[in-house]
Amino acid sequence: MGGRDLxxxxxxxxxxxxxIVQIASVTLGSGASLxxxxxxxxxxKLLSVKIYGNTFAELHYEVSGSH
Numbered sequence: 001m002g003g004r005d006l007x008x009x010x011x012x013x014x015x016x017x018x019x020i021v022q023i024a025s026v027t028l029g030s031g032a033s034l035x036x037x038x039x040x041x042x043x044x045k046l047l048s049v050k051i052y053g054n055t056f057a058e059l060h061y062e063v064s065g066s067h
Contacts, residue, residue: 004035011039011063019044019061025054039063 010016021034044061051057 007035016063018047018063021059021061023057023059025056 007016007019016039019039042064045064046059047062048060049057050060
């Protein structure tokens with residue numbers, strides 16, 4: 001939870017090399033977006049997905065071209 005603005009700042013300066021997102025299976029009526037802006041360039045590449053029980057998942061992305 002949190003860190004979305006920090007992720008955006010790193011992305012804006014070309015310093016973001018990976019994003020790890022943890023998701024819980026809860027439906028919210030409304031809320032803030034995951035990140036403060038879309039990351040389309042460079043695109044994200046899904047590296048792995050880990051499932052924890054029946055309610056949690058962790059997505060690990062690489063910012064393509066950052067390595």
